[in-house]
Amino acid sequence: MEVVETNKTFWSNNSVLAPTEPPYYPLHERPETYIVPIVFLIIFVVGVFGNGTLVFMFAKYPNMRNVPNTYILSLALGDLLVVIFAVPFVSIIYFTERWPFGETICRLSEFMRDISVGVTVFTLTALSADRYLAIVDPVGKRAGAVAHRTTVAVTAGIWVLAVILAAPAGIFSYLRSEDTGNGKIVVCNPFPVYLGPSYPRINVVTKLTIYYMLPLGIIATFYILMARHLMQAAAALPGEAQHQRQHIKHVAARRKVAKLVLAFVVIFAICYFPNHVFLMWFYFNPTVERDYNHFWNAFRCVGFCLGFVNSCINPIALYCISGAFRKSFNRHLFCCLCPEVAQGRTWTTFHFHSSGQHFISTFRKTEHFDLSTLNGPEKTAV
Known part of the structure; x- marks a missing residue:
């Protein structure tokens, strides 16, 4: 949902909200006209490349198909949806005042945005x-076919729930035409007039509660319980030395994945806040017409962009945190840049000399790529 300023009018997703006093600024005089499209181009390229690589690796390597990686695949697919079916279209609202893609694309883009948000937050939960x-039961009792089937069922349920919750955006969004005095504006509006003036407020509060x-709150509860269990396990260590050492070893492996998940959660919270x-x-301030200024205009632009940045940043976080x-x-990047070298099966050693120091980097190409484990007995988590 986006708000743009036109002549004496606020538009939410380019829909009329409230009369305002600030003067009209032509598109070519607005900084966001030039900044936002560049940001969205970066989001599109990074999002397609990063999430596409994740999906490709999950499809190619069977040893990556474990419980946490199944959820991470779900995140990547949800992000790909919004990057491909929403980012190229909604970015144009900052450099044109006429929606050029028709009502079908209007509904599709709004629908995909809500699906992506739902899939992301429910999957993180x-x-x-x-x-x-996994922390409470670190010895692998949950591993195996039963755990995998349960994960697939939960993931499918997440997507079904996300589609149901996103249905209103796909059903009610429409093209609305309005004359503002500076020309005719055609906008993609998710709030049809026949649903009444209270519908936008209900929609905003509902999404804040369900999607944020x-x-x-549930995620915070799980991490608090996780921290308490780890402290209790550490306190019990001296009692059963060998058993506890094995227990702590398994817990430490799973803590790495827990930290990765926590990073995803923090990124999501920051991006949508x-x-x-x-x-x-905007919707609950009775003096919004008077209070809207350059600060709030910049704030809404930052919020609008960050909401889509979340769809491309998870692979970056994964790259920084996960060695696997x-x-x-x-x-895969090496294969793309040097395919003729990547097809070989020999050891290739590169020698670098810098400031009198000798550094050797060795790469080996084989037919099967075996990822290094990150979380012990759960095979490989990215």
Whole structure:
């Protein structure tokens, strides 16, 4: 949901909201006209490349198909949806005042945005629950076919729920035409007039609760329980030396994945926080016409962009945190840049001399790429 300023009018997703006093600024005089499209181009390229690489690796390497990686695949697919079916279209609202793609694309883009948000936050919640159970039971009792089938069922349920919750955006969005005095504007509007003036507020509060506050509260609860269990396990260590050493070894492996999930959660919370703050302020501030200024205009632009940045940043976080994913990603990048070398099966050693120091980097290409384990008995987590 986006708000743009036109002549004496606010538009939410380019829909009329409230009369305003600030003067009209032509598109070519607005900084966001030039900045936002560049940001969205970067989001599109990074999102397609990063998430596409994740999906490709999951499809190619069977040893990556474990419980946490199944959820991460779900995140990547949800991000790909919004990057491909929403980013190229919604970015144009900052440099044109006429929606050029027709009503079908209008509904599709709004629908895909809500599906992506739902899949992301519900998957993060499921991942947090899975990490808590893995910490509590680190010896592998949950591993195996039963755990995998359960994960697939939960993931399918997440997508079904996300589609159901996104249905109103796909059904009610439409093209609305309005004359503002500076020309005719055609906008993609998710709030049809026949649903009444209270519908936008209900929509904003519902999304804040279902897509943000409630899931983050559940995730925080799981991580608090996780921390308490780890402290209790550490306190019991001296009693059973060998057993506890094995227990702590398994827990330490799973803590790495828990930290990765926590990084995803923090990124999500930061990316969507400004947009929720702005929408709540805009729809529930009785003096919004008077208070809207350059600060709030910049704030809404930042919130709008960050909401889509979340769809491309998870692979970057994964690359920085996970050695297994970084190794696999670098391998595929090397294959793309030097395919004739990548097809070989021999050891290749590169020698670098810098400041009198000798550094050797060795790469080996084989028919099967074996990822290094990150979380012990659960095979490989990216």
